[in-house]
Amino acid sequence: MTSLVTGQDALVEIQRVSKKFPTDGKAQVHAVTEVSLKIEHGETLAVVGESGCGKSTLANLIIRLHDADNGKILLKGQDITNLNPREMLVHRQTMQIIFQDPLASLDPRVRVGTSVAEPMRVHKAATKEAALERTRQLFELVGLQPAMMNNYPHQFSGGQRQRVCIARALALNPELVIADEAVSALDVSVQAQVMNLMLKLQQELGLSYLFISHDLAVVERIAHRVAVMYLGQVVELGSREQVFRDPQHSYTKRLLSAVPIADPRQRTSRPLLTGEIPSPVWPAGEGPEVINHVEVEPGHIVAEE
Amino acid sequence: MALLSVKDLTVTFDDFTAVNSVSFEVEPGETLGIVGESGSGKSVTALSVMRLIEMGTRAKITRGQVLLEMPDGHSLDLLGQDEPTMRSIRGNQIAMIFQEPLTSLNPVYPVGEQIAEAVRIHEGLSRKASLIRAREMFDLVRIPEAEKRIGQYPHEMSGGMRQRVMIAIGLCCGPRLLIADEPTTALDVTIQAQILGLIKQLQLETGTAMMLITHDMGVIAEVADRVVVMNQSEIVEHGSVEQIFHYPSEPYTRGLLSAVPKLGSMTGQDGPQPFDLAGGLA
Numbered sequence: 001m002t003s004l005v006t007g008q009d010a011l012v013e014i015q016r017v018s019k020k021f022p023t024d025g026k027a028q029v030h031a032v033t034e035v036s037l038k039i040e041h042g043e044t045l046a047v048v049g050e051s052g053c054g055k056s057t058l059a060n061l062i063i064r065l066h067d068a069d070n071g072k073i074l075l076k077g078q079d080i081t082n083l084n085p086r087e088m089l090v091h092r093q094t095m096q097i098i099f100q101d102p103l104a105s106l107d108p109r110v111r112v113g114t115s116v117a118e119p120m121r122v123h124k125a126a127t128k129e130a131a132l133e134r135t136r137q138l139f140e141l142v143g144l145q146p147a148m149m150n151n152y153p154h155q156f157s158g159g160q161r162q163r164v165c166i167a168r169a170l171a172l173n174p175e176l177v178i179a180d181e182a183v184s185a186l187d188v189s190v191q192a193q194v195m196n197l198m199l200k201l202q203q204e205l206g207l208s209y210l211f212i213s214h215d216l217a218v219v220e221r222i223a224h225r226v227a228v229m230y231l232g233q234v235v236e237l238g239s240r241e242q243v244f245r246d247p248q249h250s251y252t253k254r255l256l257s258a259v260p261i262a263d264p265r266q267r268t269s270r271p272l273l274t275g276e277i278p279s280p281v282w283p284a285g286e287g288p289e290v291i292n293h294v295e296v297e298p299g300h301i302v303a304e305e
Numbered sequence: 306m307a308l309l310s311v312k313d314l315t316v317t318f319d320d321f322t323a324v325n326s327v328s329f330e331v332e333p334g335e336t337l338g339i340v341g342e343s344g345s346g347k348s349v350t351a352l353s354v355m356r357l358i359e360m361g362t363r364a365k366i367t368r369g370q371v372l373l374e375m376p377d378g379h380s381l382d383l384l385g386q387d388e389p390t391m392r393s394i395r396g397n398q399i400a401m402i403f404q405e406p407l408t409s410l411n412p413v414y415p416v417g418e419q420i421a422e423a424v425r426i427h428e429g430l431s432r433k434a435s436l437i438r439a440r441e442m443f444d445l446v447r448i449p450e451a452e453k454r455i456g457q458y459p460h461e462m463s464g465g466m467r468q469r470v471m472i473a474i475g476l477c478c479g480p481r482l483l484i485a486d487e488p489t490t491a492l493d494v495t496i497q498a499q500i501l502g503l504i505k506q507l508q509l510e511t512g513t514a515m516m517l518i519t520h521d522m523g524v525i526a527e528v529a530d531r532v533v534v535m536n537q538s539e540i541v542e543h544g545s546v547e548q549i550f551h552y553p554s555e556p557y558t559r560g561l562l563s564a565v566p567k568l569g570s571m572t573g574q575d576g577p578q579p580f581d582l583a584g585g586l587a
Contacts, residue, residue: 044577050493050494050495051493158343187342187343187520188342188520188522188561188564188565189342189560189561189564189582189586191564192563192564192565192566192580192582192586193564193580193582193586195579195580196579196580196582199577199578199579200579202577214493214494215494215566216494216568217523217565217566217567217568218566220566220568220569220570220571221566221570221571221577221578221580222577223577224576224577240571240577241572244568244569244571244572245572254495255494255495256568257498258494258495258497258498259494259498259523259568260497260498260501260521260523260524260526260527261523261526261527261567261568261569262522262523262525262526262550262562262565262567263526263550263567264526264527264529264546264547264550264551265547265550265551266526266569267526267527274447274449274499276463276465276466276496277493277495
């Protein structure tokens, strides 16, 4: 088996990470099975797949919101897989996460400026005055008026709220921002504006993104590299050009062919797709077969079929 | 003459005008796409055509006409009809499907029974005949293992299968217009492709006209013949799908299109690229 990892000096490296969740009864959901990936400094790695493919679980494993059953998670070469919450605290400054629904991520009764400053308070990263000044800078950085710091979440539009969540994620100068469907709930014009902001911030701050999304057109726009997940495993990994222009795995091809293209001249009379994704739930003691990967060209890794 | 002509439709919620002087037509057998962002008034427009908007809300249709061409050739202004008349029109002439099939289906009845119920109410068929129709509808919407599936409850089906059931209920009385409000928005992309393909196929087979409401320009480009673009309660532009996507005349439409990520548009680009936003979005 060829390793799913490429290059050296990764910001994050995960090695054969697995996670199962119990269901009622004796069955288990095999959410993530033996996934290995690297996220390099300053790059965007997108993870795409359909509902239940394990992409959000993978994000939560990397940032240690879930504990992995097996495998290793390395942050800048250091093994963080089994660190306790106190030991993790210092590493959380390096990794921050943004979720899909900003309204659910912000406390409705707390002024947004206070929410943005909270990470600095928790990590004792700044004095009160310095935190206030930093919050002001963060608001400007994400394109919000600093005067809005005293408002409550309900006084903002959806796009503005997501900017607040991005500001909070940046408060501690992280190196990795995990964006879990961070633009999926936004209207298309707002989505484009927030994506442009994320690209600008990456340029200015040298951020790495782990960009979790179900939307391939969005991913094509924002990613340097792409991992396609299916039933808890990575079926294809490569540069954006490799995966989008030269897809090798049948699932990647199927996924790409299903995306509606916003151009009536490209309307296709493609054959009616049939079939649904099998269940990731297995009886106790059973589980999916771990798939082997081959490197079809440098950096382009495909699951054997 | 058009199957449906909406003229100067205006709907208010107290002081707020949710739909402002909207006019459009749907021709027999065609697909009219209504596209817009959240709050643009597209769903209120659809619910007003069905005369469902005033039920349990403070909404008032304050102006306009919704003319439906009846099978006998005369045209009926739906805004002037009483509820019993509207009940005979819903399902028989105009049917509607929604985004989330799980909230539209009754959780405690088998899905086949729910199709049969619609047929019994609208066409007065016997129980046995209605169940036979339900079975035919299952085949029409290509639900595999129909014998087994027809007795299942909604929670036993996947999202895609549930939406097929909703389409079956919508089409079971042979309406001439199907209003589909974000019918694939809650579905995964491969399932969305299946449902869109099915809808297109069924239109060819049955000749049903469709009003497709969506925020997704990709879905519009795939399915619609003509497009109405809504923004802030008003129609900003309408035209053929070709005109809207390739020769948009309004700044709002151009802005909207500039924000849409288009699969394949990044070929040959080195790294990620920001959107070149137009129409005041930048």
